Amino acid sequence: MWRYLPPLLPFAAFLWFLPRVLPVARGETGEYVWSWVPGLGIDLAFWLDGLSLAFALLITGIGTICILYAGTYFAKDPRLPSLQIILLLFAFSMLGLVVADDAITFFVFWEATTITSYLLVGFDHESAKSRASALQALLVTSAGGLTLLIGLLLMGSVADTWRLSGMNAQGDLLRASPLYLWIFWLIALGAFTKSAQWPFQFWLPGAMAAPTPVSAYLHSATMVKAGVYMLARFTPALGGTDVWIWTLTLVGAFTMVQASIWALRQIDLKMMMAYTTVMALGALTMLLGQGSAMAVTAAMAFILVHAFYKAALFLGVGMIDKGAGTREYTQLGGLGRYMPITAIAIAIAALSMAGFPPMFGFIGKELIYGSLEDATWPWLIGGAALVANALMVVCAGVVAIRPFAGRRRIAPRAYTADPGWGLWIGPAILAGMGVLGGILAGRFEHFLVAPMVSAVTGSETGAHLALWHGINPALILSLVTFAIGIALYFLIDPIRKALIKADPKTPGTEDGYDWLLQALKDFAAWQTGIVQSGLMTRYLQTTFVLLGGLIWGAVYFGTPALPPLRFDLDLFEWAVVGIIVGSIVLVLLTPSRLTAIAGLGGVGGGTGVIFFLYGAIDVGMTQLFVEILVVVFITIAMVRLPRAGYIPFHRISAVIAVLFGLAITAAMLAVLGTPLDRRLTDFFEATSLAEAHGRNIVNVILVDFRALDTMGEVSVIVISGIAALAALWAGKERKA
Amino acid sequence: MNSLILTTATRFLTPLILALSVFILLRGHNEPGGGFIGGLLVAVAFALVEKAEGVEAARRAMRIEPLVLAGIGLGCCLAGGYWGGIVHGDFLRGIWPWYEEYGLPVGSILLFDLGVYLAVAGTVSAILFGLEEAGHAVAGRDD
Numbered sequence: 001m002w003r004y005l006p007p008l009l010p011f012a013a014f015l016w017f018l019p020r021v022l023p024v025a026r027g028e029t030g031e032y033v034w035s036w037v038p039g040l041g042i043d044l045a046f047w048l049d050g051l052s053l054a055f056a057l058l059i060t061g062i063g064t065i066c067i068l069y070a071g072t073y074f075a076k077d078p079r080l081p082s083l084q085i086i087l088l089l090f091a092f093s094m095l096g097l098v099v100a101d102d103a104i105t106f107f108v109f110w111e112a113t114t115i116t117s118y119l120l121v122g123f124d125h126e127s128a129k130s131r132a133s134a135l136q137a138l139l140v141t142s143a144g145g146l147t148l149l150i151g152l153l154l155m156g157s158v159a160d161t162w163r164l165s166g167m168n169a170q171g172d173l174l175r176a177s178p179l180y181l182w183i184f185w186l187i188a189l190g191a192f193t194k195s196a197q198w199p200f201q202f203w204l205p206g207a208m209a210a211p212t213p214v215s216a217y218l219h220s221a222t223m224v225k226a227g228v229y230m231l232a233r234f235t236p237a238l239g240g241t242d243v244w245i246w247t248l249t250l251v252g253a254f255t256m257v258q259a260s261i262w263a264l265r266q267i268d269l270k271m272m273m274a275y276t277t278v279m280a281l282g283a284l285t286m287l288l289g290q291g292s293a294m295a296v297t298a299a300m301a302f303i304l305v306h307a308f309y310k311a312a313l314f315l316g317v318g319m320i321d322k323g324a325g326t327r328e329y330t331q332l333g334g335l336g337r338y339m340p341i342t343a344i345a346i347a348i349a350a351l352s353m354a355g356f357p358p359m360f361g362f363i364g365k366e367l368i369y370g371s372l373e374d375a376t377w378p379w380l381i382g383g384a385a386l387v388a389n390a391l392m393v394v395c396a397g398v399v400a401i402r403p404f405a406g407r408r409r410i411a412p413r414a415y416t417a418d419p420g421w422g423l424w425i426g427p428a429i430l431a432g433m434g435v436l437g438g439i440l441a442g443r444f445e446h447f448l449v450a451p452m453v454s455a456v457t458g459s460e461t462g463a464h465l466a467l468w469h470g471i472n473p474a475l476i477l478s479l480v481t482f483a484i485g486i487a488l489y490f491l492i493d494p495i496r497k498a499l500i501k502a503d504p505k506t507p508g509t510e511d512g513y514d515w516l517l518q519a520l521k522d523f524a525a526w527q528t529g530i531v532q533s534g535l536m537t538r539y540l541q542t543t544f545v546l547l548g549g550l551i552w553g554a555v556y557f558g559t560p561a562l563p564p565l566r567f568d569l570d571l572f573e574w575a576v577v578g579i580i581v582g583s584i585v586l587v588l589l590t591p592s593r594l595t596a597i598a599g600l601g602g603v604g605g606g607t608g609v610i611f612f613l614y615g616a617i618d619v620g621m622t623q624l625f626v627e628i629l630v631v632v633f634i635t636i637a638m639v640r641l642p643r644a645g646y647i648p649f650h651r652i653s654a655v656i657a658v659l660f661g662l663a664i665t666a667a668m669l670a671v672l673g674t675p676l677d678r679r680l681t682d683f684f685e686a687t688s689l690a691e692a693h694g695r696n697i698v699n700v701i702l703v704d705f706r707a708l709d710t711m712g713e714v715s716v717i718v719i720s721g722i723a724a725l726a727a728l729w730a731g732k733e734r735k736a
Numbered sequence: 737m738n739s740l741i742l743t744t745a746t747r748f749l750t751p752l753i754l755a756l757s758v759f760i761l762l763r764g765h766n767e768p769g770g771g772f773i774g775g776l777l778v779a780v781a782f783a784l785v786e787k788a789e790g791v792e793a794a795r796r797a798m799r800i801e802p803l804v805l806a807g808i809g810l811g812c813c814l815a816g817g818y819w820g821g822i823v824h825g826d827f828l829r830g831i832w833p834w835y836e837e838y839g840l841p842v843g844s845i846l847l848f849d850l851g852v853y854l855a856v857a858g859t860v861s862a863i864l865f866g867l868e869e870a871g872h873a874v875a876g877r878d879d
Contacts, residue, residue: 617768621760625776629860632783636867692830693841695766702770703849707828710848711813714855718806721859725803728870 003071004422006084007064010091014060017053024053025447027454031101042162047101050451054300055098055229057448058307062221063091065426069315070213072422073322083123087217090116094222098229103152103162110148110194113223114141120218121210133209136513140203144193148230151186154179155237168236175241184238187230188247195227195281198255199509205274212318215270220277220310225303228284232299232456239291245376248289253384256282260391264492265499267328269317269399273310276353276395279388280306283368286381292374293453293462298367300452301465304444305352305364305437312349312430313399316342319427320403322419329402336404341418343404345427350400352434354393354485355478360437360444363465365389365481369474370463386481393485394492441465541656548660555666561673573613580606593638601631618698739788746788750797753781761853765841771849775809775856782861791868794861802865806858812851819844 020030030048048056067087074080093112100106115138122134158177159167167174174180191197196204204224208215218224231248238244256279263275280302287299319342321327324335336343352361368385372378418424437444445465453461469475488495533539569577583602590596604627611620684697684705694700702710757777764770786794798805820829832843 618770618773621768621773622776625773625780628780629776629783629864632787633864633867636864692845693765693832693835694845696764696768696770698768699764699770699849702772703764703852704830704845707817707845707848710852711817711828714813714852715810718803718810718855718859721806721862722803724863725866728866 003075003080003084004068006088007068007071009088010060010063010067013095014057014064017056017060020048020053021057021447024048024050024451027451036102036105042104043102044105045102045163046096046099046105047165048099049455050448050453051229051232051300051455052099054304054448054452055225056095058304059091059094059098059222062217062307062311062430063087063094065311065429066213066217066315067091069216069318069423069426070211072420073213073318074211075422079123083120083211083214086116086119086123087214090120090218090223094226097226101164103156103164103167106164107145107149107152110190110226111142111145113226114138114145114194117141117207117218117223120214121207123211123214124209127209130209133203133206137203137207139517140193140200140513144190144200144227147186148190151183151190154183154186158183159237164233164237168234171237171239174237180238180241181243184241184243184247187234187238191227191231191285192251193227194230195224195285196255196278197227197251197282197285198258199512201255201259201278202508202510202513204278205271208268208270208274212270212314212321215274216311216314216318219274220314221307224277224281225284225307228281228288228299228303231285231288232296232452235288235291235296235456236458239288245289245291249286249376249381250289252282252284252286252289253381254282255279256286256388257384258282260388260395262499263395264391264495265503267330267496269320269327269329269403270314272395272398273314273317276392277306277310279392280310283385283388286384287368287371288456290371290375290381291457292371293457293459294367294371294374295462296456297449297453297461297463298364298371300449300456301360301367301445302364303452304448305360305434308430308433308437309349309352309361312345312427312434313353315423315427315430316346316349317399319419319423320346322423323416324403329398332403333406334404334408335416338416339404339418341424341428345424345431346404347400348431349427349434350396352431352438354396355389355481358435358438358467360434360441362478363438363441363467365478366469366474367463367465369477370469370472372473382477386477386484389481390484390488393482394488397485397489398492438467441467537650537653541653544656544660548656548663551663551667552659555663555670558670562669563672573610576606576609576613579609594635597631597634597638600634601627604630618696742788746784750781750785753777753784757781757853757857761849762846764849765846771852772856775853776860778853778857779860779864783864786864786868791865795865798861802858802862804858806855806862809851809854809856809858812854813848814851816844816848816851819847 024030030046032046032048034044036042036044067084070083070087071080074083077083090113093109093116096109097106097113100109118134118138121137122131124130155167155174156162158174158179159170161167161170174183177183193200204219207219210218259275259278259282263272263279266272266275284299284302284306287295287302290296317327319339320332320335323339323342324332326332348359352359355361355365368389369382372382372385375381442465445461449465450461453459580603583599583606586602587596587599590599605624608620608623608627611617611623684701687705688697688700689695692700692704694704757774760769760777761771761774762769764774782794782798785797817828820831821827823829823831828848830843830845832841832845834840834842
């Protein structure tokens with residue numbers, strides 16, 4: 001019974017959002033702000049207007065249905081709890097994305113949907129194909145996420161606010177900015193990758209490796225619409241320019257037509273639904289590119305239409321899969337008698353998809369055709385829409401008729417019947433929404449579509465949602481669509497075969513992705529071969545040469561003023577210098593490792609004594625203890641090494657060592673030559689005892705004033721200790 | 737290494753060094769010293785045991801896995817930070833609950849310094865022991 005608990009969470013959220021439809025329809029907006037990083041002006045700001053509310057309702061409503069469906073679909077699978085938890089996390093991220101009003105908040109939620117969807121697509125993680133698909137989806141969408149981040153930062157710097165609503169209020173400023181083109185392309189890339197627009201469309205069909213409830217949720221109703229949502233959200237800020245109209249219209253139209261053609265190639269019904277989803281996203285991008293009140297009205301209505309029928313169909317296909325054991329329609333037939341509920345739910349949803357009256361889909365399609373009136377290129381858009389819509393009729397026919405009509409095609413499974421209520425209730429509700437949307441079009445317009453349109457364009461809807469507008473061009477185009485679609489439906493088998501034959505010969509953008517990934521791996525291998533020689537001496541030489549070069553550079557380009565040097569040291573101080581120099585000579589000349597190590601200890605000890613002499617007691621003590629431990633450490637390591645006999649003299653190493661030593665000396669002298677800024681010293685001298693109750697300024701700084709630094713350092717110490725142990729234990733069992 | 741002098745001296749020296757390390761930790765408040773130096777001194781003490789009686793004896797003497805000690809240290813640092821965070825709203829803000837009344841400068845800062853002490857002591861000892869054991873494994877001998 002636990003599996004019925006998770007759907008209650010999104011359902012509660014749905015019930016919270018639902019009554020807010022009324023004030024939002026009256027034109028009110030809600031704002032919820034919590035301070036997050038006040039120093040940078042970043043808040044956890046949320047904003048509820050028509051657009052975000054409609055998306056929030058879709059996300060929580062369809063989320064409830066899909067998580068409930070998953071609970072039945074995976075009822076006997078031990079992985080169910082983790083699936084439902086990740087789905088909940090995803091729903092939360094998606095919800096945050098659509099209600100966020102702060103650019104950084106928005107981006108964080110955007111990335112959260114990318115990561116959770118990676119986990120969901122790769123849910124079947126024991127399958128290599130599933131993992132590859134998940135990685136592909138992750139790489140493509142997170143690459144877009146990076147460009148989005150840069151775009152948002154640029155927008156924020158131009159508009160001088162992190163609030164999306166604030167940016168939208170300064171659209172003229174943004175469009176006039178010299179950075180506009182950069183902003184547009186960076187944001188558009190983010191939207192195109194997320195919403196699977198050409199040339200990034202390939203990851204979405206690949207992501208069908210995800211379990212059915214996941215695909216229904218992520219790849220129809222929610223995540224892939226995030227890009228479209230962002231385009232709609234930023235329409236007031238960035239829309240209406242030539243590059244916006246051109247790019248979005250062309251990319252959207254091309255994606256739409258291409259995806260609808262490849263949808264006919266699919267045998268797997270779920271894959272067919274995936275391609276029709278890409279088609280729908282293309283249509284939305286195209287309409288938002290147009291940006292007229294008509295086109296935006298059509299886009300907003302189509303978002304709802306598509307969410308209802310596509311989620312229902314994805315879930316319905318999952319029911320066919322459960323009942324008949326396959327999703328390939330060439331093997332299916334005659335299921336209608338055994339699975340009547342599935343058949344009816346799918347049929348209703350498919351009618352909406354095909355755009356037959358009195359479905360919501362009919363209204364959506366009419367609006368798209370209606371928007372041609374004030375379109376930029378009516379012939380191009382009209383032609384593309386006509387082709388895509390006709391092919392949608394074909395796909396709707398395939399999914400609604402082929403599995404259910406005719407004779408049984410495969411041997412009956414022991415159990416072929418409608419699945420339990422947990423599976424069919426969701427598709428039934430969603431299919432029912434498609435009918436309601438058609439019959440109650442006026443209500444839907446008033447409460448959902450009109451507020452959405454006003455959030456995007458700031459104006460009223462360009463056309464009214466109704467089933468009957470009289471005989472007009474849109475209706476005639478609809479009739480033409482039906483005629484072409486029905487005719488093509490009867491030709492589906494030869495068309496599919498021709499497309500399958502043409503598929504390998506058609507260049508696709510996925511090849512580009514593969515090539516890029518391979519090139520990246522090859523480059524990494526090449527560069528690792530050069531940089532990682534595997535020789536400790538080489539690494540140390542590289543490090544010291546680089547460090548020495550940097551220090552010399554700093555000394556050379558800085559303003560070094562040599563301090564007055566004094567050589568009138570006490571006898572005791574000369575003795576310490578003598579010990580250090582003598583130890584160095586010993587290290588250089590001795591043939592024995594052990595002696596060399598002891599000599600190094602002498603150098604370090606002498607340095608420690610110098611610290612004591614000049615009053616840096618803390619540093620001196622630390623230096624001394626570190627020196628003792630280093631000698632112990634190196635001894636342990638060295639004594640175990642094979643005896644090397646005489647230590648050879650490395651000429652290159654000697655040169656590097658001398659240059660590095662001189663660099664340090666020069667740097668120290670340069671530091672001494674610059675006048676001491678006593679501001680910090682004065683501050684700490686004044687506040688150490690008064691505010692931190694300690695007289696040892698060094699320690700007070702370490703553990704109180706700059707304790708965060710110390711915490712970081714201590715963490716690094718522990719982590720490097722763990723790493724050292726891991727290296728020591730690598731490949732062998734540790735002694736108990 | 738089997739040196740009677742070293743072994744005998746270790747018996748006396750180790751407790752003394754450990755006591756000194758605690759003294760240095762506390763002394764760091766007003767005089768040179770503090771958690772970092774104290775922690776290093778603890779590691780020196782165990783290095784002495786390890787040299788004199790072997791790594792097994794040193795591990796036994798420590799009684800606790802050194803990395804666990806380091807982890808506890810990090811935990812103390814965090815706790816010291818959150819103490820100020822919860823009481824005062826600022827992470828790592830110093831809190832001295834007994835200072836006003838009794839003049840005792842004891843509180844979140846000392847807890848933080850204790851964390852540094854334990855983390856350094858644990859990590860350095862862990863590497864020391866690990867190095868010695870890995871050396872045994874490489875050389876295949878035990879002396």
